[in-house]
Amino acid sequence: MDPTSSGLSFEVRATSGHARAGVLHTRHGDLLTPAFQPVATQSSVKALTAEDVHDTGARIVIMNTYHLWLRPGPELVAEQGGLHAFSHWPHVITTDSGGFQAFSLGEFVKLSEQGFAFKSHLDGKKLLLTPEEAMRVQGLLGSDIAMQLDVCPKGGSPRPELAEAVDRTLRWGERCLAAKAKQQALFGIVQGGTDIELRLRHAEEIAKQPFDGIALGGFSVGEPIADMYRVLSELGPAVDPRRPHYLMGVGTPEDIVRAIGWGVDLFDCVMPTRNARNGQVFVNDGRIVIKNSRYRNDPLPLDPDCGCFTCRKGYSRSYLRHLYVAQELTIFRLLSLHNLWFYAELVARARSAIERGQFAEWQTATLERFRRGAPNEGEGSPAVLPRASDESL
Amino acid sequence: MDPTSSGLSFEVRATSGHARAGVLHTRHGDLLTPAFQPVATQSSVKALTAEDVHDTGARIVIMNTYHLWLRPGPELVAEQGGLHAFSHWPHVITTDSGGFQAFSLGEFVKLSEQGFAFKSHLDGKKLLLTPEEAMRVQGLLGSDIAMQLDVCPKGGSPRPELAEAVDRTLRWGERCLAAKAKQQALFGIVQGGTDIELRLRHAEEIAKQPFDGIALGGFSVGEPIADMYRVLSELGPAVDPRRPHYLMGVGTPEDIVRAIGWGVDLFDCVMPTRNARNGQVFVNDGRIVIKNSRYRNDPLPLDPDCGCFTCRKGYSRSYLRHLYVAQELTIFRLLSLHNLWFYAELVARARSAIERGQFAEWQTATLERFRRGAPNEGEGSPAVLPRASDESL
Numbered sequence: 001m002d003p004t005s006s007g008l009s010f011e012v013r014a015t016s017g018h019a020r021a022g023v024l025h026t027r028h029g030d031l032l033t034p035a036f037q038p039v040a041t042q043s044s045v046k047a048l049t050a051e052d053v054h055d056t057g058a059r060i061v062i063m064n065t066y067h068l069w070l071r072p073g074p075e076l077v078a079e080q081g082g083l084h085a086f087s088h089w090p091h092v093i094t095t096d097s098g099g100f101q102a103f104s105l106g107e108f109v110k111l112s113e114q115g116f117a118f119k120s121h122l123d124g125k126k127l128l129l130t131p132e133e134a135m136r137v138q139g140l141l142g143s144d145i146a147m148q149l150d151v152c153p154k155g156g157s158p159r160p161e162l163a164e165a166v167d168r169t170l171r172w173g174e175r176c177l178a179a180k181a182k183q184q185a186l187f188g189i190v191q192g193g194t195d196i197e198l199r200l201r202h203a204e205e206i207a208k209q210p211f212d213g214i215a216l217g218g219f220s221v222g223e224p225i226a227d228m229y230r231v232l233s234e235l236g237p238a239v240d241p242r243r244p245h246y247l248m249g250v251g252t253p254e255d256i257v258r259a260i261g262w263g264v265d266l267f268d269c270v271m272p273t274r275n276a277r278n279g280q281v282f283v284n285d286g287r288i289v290i291k292n293s294r295y296r297n298d299p300l301p302l303d304p305d306c307g308c309f310t311c312r313k314g315y316s317r318s319y320l321r322h323l324y325v326a327q328e329l330t331i332f333r334l335l336s337l338h339n340l341w342f343y344a345e346l347v348a349r350a351r352s353a354i355e356r357g358q359f360a361e362w363q364t365a366t367l368e369r370f371r372r373g374a375p376n377e378g379e380g381s382p383a384v385l386p387r388a389s390d391e392s393l
Numbered sequence: 394m395d396p397t398s399s400g401l402s403f404e405v406r407a408t409s410g411h412a413r414a415g416v417l418h419t420r421h422g423d424l425l426t427p428a429f430q431p432v433a434t435q436s437s438v439k440a441l442t443a444e445d446v447h448d449t450g451a452r453i454v455i456m457n458t459y460h461l462w463l464r465p466g467p468e469l470v471a472e473q474g475g476l477h478a479f480s481h482w483p484h485v486i487t488t489d490s491g492g493f494q495a496f497s498l499g500e501f502v503k504l505s506e507q508g509f510a511f512k513s514h515l516d517g518k519k520l521l522l523t524p525e526e527a528m529r530v531q532g533l534l535g536s537d538i539a540m541q542l543d544v545c546p547k548g549g550s551p552r553p554e555l556a557e558a559v560d561r562t563l564r565w566g567e568r569c570l571a572a573k574a575k576q577q578a579l580f581g582i583v584q585g586g587t588d589i590e591l592r593l594r595h596a597e598e599i600a601k602q603p604f605d606g607i608a609l610g611g612f613s614v615g616e617p618i619a620d621m622y623r624v625l626s627e628l629g630p631a632v633d634p635r636r637p638h639y640l641m642g643v644g645t646p647e648d649i650v651r652a653i654g655w656g657v658d659l660f661d662c663v664m665p666t667r668n669a670r671n672g673q674v675f676v677n678d679g680r681i682v683i684k685n686s687r688y689r690n691d692p693l694p695l696d697p698d699c700g701c702f703t704c705r706k707g708y709s710r711s712y713l714r715h716l717y718v719a720q721e722l723t724i725f726r727l728l729s730l731h732n733l734w735f736y737a738e739l740v741a742r743a744r745s746a747i748e749r750g751q752f753a754e755w756q757t758a759t760l761e762r763f764r765r766g767a768p769n770e771g772e773g774s775p776a777v778l779p780r781a782s783d784e785s786l
Contacts, residue, residue: 043715047722051706072689072715079690080711088708296465297472313444318473319480322436322465329440332722 007144008185008212010244010265016359018237018263021351024244026092026144026185028084029059033244034260034347037062037094037268038340042071043087045340046273047332050088055309056337057344060092062268065137065147066101066129070122074140082142094268095143096248097134097176100152102127113168115149131175139181147215148176150189155222162193165218166202173209185212187246190235193218194227199235207240214239215246216264220255229258236262253282253346257366260350261359267347272339277332279324282342286373288317290335295321308341310334400537401578401605403637403658409752411630411656414744417637419485419537419578421477422452426637427653427740430455430487430661431733435464436480438733439666440725443481448702449730450737453485455661458530458540459494459522463513467533475535487661488536489641490527490569490582493545495520506561508542524568532574540608541569543582548615555586558611559595566602578605580639583628586611587620592628600633607632608639609657613648622651629655646675646739650759653743654752660740665732670725672717675735679766681710683728688714701734703727 007027014021024031038045038053041064045053053061063083068074080086083093099116103109106118106127115130131149138146149172151165173188180186188211192198206214216235219228232247236259239245246266247259256267272282281288283303288295290302298317302310310320315334323331346366353362400420407414417424431438431446434457438446446454456476461467473479476486492509496502499511499520508523524542531539542565544558566581573579581604585591599607609628612621625640629652632638639659640652649660665675674681676696681688683695691710695703703713708727716724746755 042719042721043712044719044721044723047726049706049723049727052723067719071719072711076690076711080692080709086709086712086715088706088712297469299473313442313481315481316473316479318465318469319436322479326435326437326460326464328435328437329722329725330437330442330445333440333726334442 005183006185006212007183010213010242012241014355014357016354016357017261019260019350019354019359019363020241020263020265021354022244022265024092024265027183028090028092028144031060031092032348032351033265034256034350035060035266036256036343036347037266038343039064039268039270039273040087040089042067043077043083045336046277047329047336048273048340050090052309052333052337053089053340054091056340057348058091058340060094060266061089062094062096063087063141063143064098064101065095065134065141066098066105068095068141069098069129069137070120070127074137078140078142082140084142092145093143094145095138095141095147097147097149098129098137099134099149102129103152111151113171115172131172132179135176135179135181135186139184143184145185145187145213146176146180147187148173148189148211150191150217152191152218152221153193155193157193159195159198162191162195162198165191165193166198170202170205173206173211177209177211187211187213187215187244189215189217189248190239191218194223194231196231196234199231200238203235203239207243211243213244213246213266215248217248219247220250228255232259232262232264236264239263253343254367254370256343256346257350257363257370260347260354261363272343273336276335276339279331279335281335282339285369290317290321290324292321302338306338306341307345308338310338398576399578399605400576403606403635405634407748407750409747409750410654412653412743412747412752412756413634413656413658414747415637415658417485417658420576421483421485421537424453424485425741425744426658427649427743428453428659429649429736429740430659431736432457432661432663432666433480433482435460436470436476438729439670440722440729441666441733443483445702445726445730446482446733447484449733450741451484451733453487453659454482455487455489456480456534456536457491457494458488458527458534459491459498461488461534462491462522462530463515463520467530471533471535475533477535485538486536487538488531488534488540490540490542491522491530492527492542495522496545504544506564508565524565525572528569528572528574528579532577536577538578538580538606539569539573540580541566541582541604543584543610545584545611545614546586548586550586552588552591555584555588555591558584558586559591563595563598566599566604570602570604580604580606580608580637582608582610582641583632584611587616587624589624589627592624593631596628596632600636604636606637606639606659608641610641612640613643618648621648625652625655625657629657632656646736647760647763649736649739650743650756650763653740653747654756665736666729669728669732672724672728674728675732678762683710683714683717685714695731699731699734700738701731703731 012022022033040061102116105121109118134149150169188206247264279290295317402418415426433454495509498514502511527542543562581599640657672683688710
C-alpha cells in the first residue's frame with residue numbers, strides 16, 4: 001500500500017435496492033460492510049477486553065478523541081505505539097473528532113469560527129478544539145479513520161442555525177483535509193438536521209472534497225424518529241455511491257435494518273453495551289429485561305439460537321438474573337458479549353440478504369419480527385429501546 | 394463412590410517438615426493441596442466468569458451461605474441443579490456456614506444457644522440461623538464441603554468469651570453433624586482466639602468427631618499478626634494429620650507461605666480479588682500499585698514472567714494504568730485474573746517444594762523475596778497488604 005495514501009479504499013460488491021454489501025480495505029484488514037462499530041470511548045469497550053470484542057464478531061470499533069485527548073493524552077498513546085498497540089485491538093479503529101463531547105461535556109463552551117473553547121470536565125483545564133487540533137490529536141492516536149470536526153445542532157434547531165452549522169462544518173472540513181495526517185483516512189460529516197434541502201446541499205458539497213468517506217451526523221439528537229427516517233430515506237440514496245456511508249450514533253436494531261436499506265454502510269451506537277449494563281438484552285424476537293421476575297427460575301440461555309459466549313456456554317437466565325440483581329461485576333461482561341454479538345449478527349445477516357439480492361424481503365421479515373416483540377416479555381416489547389448518545393455518561 | 398458417604402477423602406502424598414502435599418478426592422474432581430480458594434461470595438468471583446477462574450489455575454472456590462440464603466435463596470439454587478450447575482463451576486465448592494456474615498452484616502443480631510437471630514441486611518426480614526438451618530441451606534446449595542456453624546469472637550476478646558465460643562462451637566458442631574446432608578462433607582471449626590490452651594483443647598475435641606476436615610477459624614480478625622503466627626505455629630502441627638486443615642480467611646502471600654509450613658492445606662481470602670479492584674497487583678518481587686504515575690509510560694506487562702491472561706496477552710502497565718484511572722470496568726477483570734493466578738502459582742510452587750522435600754529452603758527464599766519488595770515501587774513495598782475479611786462489603 002502506498003505509504004503516502006490514506007490507507008483506505010472501498011468497493012461495493014453487491015447491491016439490493018439501495019442497500020450495499022461492500023469491503024473497506026484498511027491498513028488493519030478488510031472490513032465487510034454493512035458493519036457495526038462497538039463504542040470504545042476511552043479505548044476500551046466497557047466491561048470487555050479487545051479479545052472479547054473480537055469474539056463477538058466485530059472487526060471495527062470507534063474511540064473517542066475528546067476523552068483520549070484529555071486522558072491519557074495523545075502523546076502518551078503515540079509513545080505506546082498508537083491506539084492499536086495501546087488497546088490491543090488489531091482491527092480497524094475509527095476516532096470521532098471530539099466536537100460533540102467538547103460541546104456536551106465541556107464546561108463554559110464557546111463556539112466560534114476558530115473552534116470550541118471550553119474547560120475540561122475532568123480538571124477544569126482551558127482547552128481549544130480547532131479543526132487542526134482535532135487532526136493533530138487523531139494523527140497521534142493513529143486511528144485508521146479520523147472524523148472531521150463538525151458542528152452538530154441539537155434536534156429541533158431553527159433553520160438559520162442548521163444552515164450556519166452546515167456552512168461552518170464545510171469550512172472546517174476543508175481545514176481538516178489540509179491538516180490531516182497523510183496516512184490517515186478522513187471522513188467528512190453531513191449536517192443539516194431534518195431539513196432535507198440543507199442535507200442534500202451539504203452532501204453534494206462534501207462529495208466534491210477528497211474525503212475517504214461520508215458520514216451522516218446530527219441524527220438521533222432529539223428529533224422525532226419519523227423525521228429521521230424521512231430524511232434518511234431521501235438523503236441516504238443521494239450520497240456519493242463510490243464512498244462508504246457512515247450513520248453516526250445510530251441506533252436501535254430497527255434503525256439499522258432500515259438505514260441499510262437507504263445505503264448506509266457503517267454504524268456506531270452505545271446501545272448494545274449500555275443496555276447490557278442496564279440489564280436489557282436483545283434477542284431475535286425482541287428483548288429480555290433480565291431483572292424481570294419471570295426469569296427467576298428460567299434455565300434457558302438468553303437465546304437458545306445464539307452463538308455468543310454467554311449463550312454458547314449455557315449461562316441460564318436464572319443465574320444471569322441473580323448476577324444482575326446482586327450487581328455482580330461479571331454480569332456487565334456477560335450481557336455486553338451477547339448484545340454485541342446480536343448487532344454483529346444482524347449486520348452480517350443484512351449483508352447475506354444483499355448478496356442474495358433479497359434485501360427487501362429480509363428487511364420486511366426482520367422488522368416484522370421485531371415488531372411482534374418478545375413473546376416471553378408479555379407486553380410484546382419491541383426491539384426499539386430508549387436512545388442514548390454517549391457511552392461514557 | 395458410596396452415595397451415602399460424604400464424597401470426600403484425603404491423602405497426604407508427601408511431607409517436608411510439617412508441610413504437606415496432599416490430594417482431596419471429591420465428587421467434583423481431585424484437588425491438589427495446598428490449595429487456595431478464590432472467594433465467590435454470591436456464587437460469582439467478582440468480575441470473573443467460572444471459565445475465567447478455571448483459567449487462573451484454581452480448582453476450588455468458596456461461596457457464602459449467608460448471602461445465597463438471602464438471595465437468590467437455597468430452594469431456587471436447588472431447583473436449578475445446585476451451585477455447580479447454577480454458577481457453571483465444575484470443580485470443588487466449599488460453602489461457609491454464614492455465621493460470620495449473619496453476625497457482621499445482619500441487624501439487631503442476638504446470639505443464643507439456639508443460633509443467630511437477626512434481620513436481613515437486604516430487606517430487614519427476621520431470620521434465625523441455627524446449626525440445623527445452616528446445614529439445611531448448605532445441603533440445598535449442594536456444595537462439596539459444608540462448614541459447621543461456629544461462634545467467632547473478634548480479636549482481643551477476653552478468655553471467658555473465647556472459652557464460651559469454643560464450648561458453643563463444639564455443641565453446634567455436634568448438631569451440624571446430626572443434621573447434615575449425607576452426601577456432603579462437613580468441616581469442624583477450631584476457635585479459641587490467641588489462647589493456645591483453648592485452641593489445642595478445641596482441636597483435640599474436634600478430632601474426636603467424624604468431621605471430614607478441620608478448619609482453623611477466628612484468625613485474621615483483628616489480632617496482632619505476631620500472635621496469629623505464634624498460635625498457628627503451635628496449633629497447626631497439632632491438628633489431626635489424617636484430615637485436611639483449612640485456615641479460614643487468611644491471607645497475604647506471606648501468611649500462606651508461613652502457614653503451609655505449619656501444616657495448613659486449604660486457604661481462602663478476598664485479598665487477591667479485592668486488591669485487584671483497588672489496583673493492587675501481586676508480583677514475585679512484591680507488588681505494583683497500578684495507578685502510580687511511574688507506570689504511565691511503562692510498556693511492560695505486570696510481570697514479564699507471569700503466565701496469566703493479562704500478562705500473556707501483553708497488556709502493558711501503561712494501558713492498565715489508563716484503564717484503572719479511567720475506572721473502565723474491564724480493569725477489574727484483568728487485574729483479578731492476574732492476582733488469582735499469582736495465588737494459584739504460589740501454592741503450586743509450595744507443593745513442588747514439599748514434593749522435593751525442600752519446603753524450608755523454598756519458604757526462606759520466598760519470604761526473603763517478598764521482604765525485599767518490588768524494586769520498581771521505590772520504597773520496597775512488601776507483599777504484605779492490608780487485610781480484609783468479607784468480599785462483599
